[in-house]
Amino acid sequence: MTQVAGSPMIARARWRAAEDRLYPTLLADPTAYQRGLAAIQAVVEELRRRDVDVAGLMAFETAPDEVLEVACPGGVAVPVDLLVAVACGMRDREITAAATARRREEAVQAARTAGADWAVLDGPADVAQLAGGRRVAVHLATGIVVEASIDEWAREDQFVVTVMPGESRSFDDREAWLSAIKEIEAATAAGGGAPRGATADPS
Structure with missing residues (x-):
C-alpha cells in the first residue's frame, strides 16, 4: 500500500473522501453493504481494543495488514484502501467525541470548584x-x-x-x-x- 503522510487535518479529509466513495458503492448492493459494514465494524473494534490515538490511526493507514488479519481473518470484499480509511474516520470521530466529553466534564468540575x-x-x-x-x-x-x-x-x-x-x-x-x-x-x-x-x- 502507498505510504500516506501529513497532518491529522489532511488525514481526516482523506477519510471523509473515502466514505463518500465507498458508501454509494455499497448501497447499490445490499449483500455487499452488509459484508462491507461488518468488515468496517470489525476493524473499528480492533482499533478500539488497541486504544490507538490519531497518530496511531495514521500509522495503521500506512501498514494495515496486522490489524486486518486479526479483524478480518477471512479477508475483505471491499477495496482495502477504502476500508482502512473509512474505519480510521469512524474511530477518529469516537476519539474526538470522547475527548470533547472529557474536556467538558473537566470544565464543569472546575467551574463548580470555583463556585x-x-x-x-x-x-x-x-x-x-x-x-x-x-x-x-x-x-x-x-x-x-x-x-x-x-x-x-x-x-x-x-x-x-x-x-x-x-x-x-x-x-x-x-x-x-x-x-x-x-x-x-x-x-x-x-x-x-x-x-x-x-x-x-x-x-
Missing part, C-alpha cells in the same frame, strides 16, 4: 474574545446552555445566540449581539431562567 455560575464548554472564557466559530456555556444550576456563534461567511445576521432550551436570535451588529448574550446570562444566573418562558432541563 462559578457558568462553565464554558467550548470557546473563550469571555464571549467578547470570540472572533469566529462558537462559544458554548452551561448554567450549572439549571442546565441552560447559551451558544454564541459567528458565521464569518454570512452576508447578514452573522452573529447568533442560541439558548437551549429556548430560542435563537441573530444580529448584524456585534455590540447588540454581545449585549443580548450578557443580558441572557445575567437573567439566567439571577433566576430568571431561559427567555420567553422556556423551561430549563437540569442535568
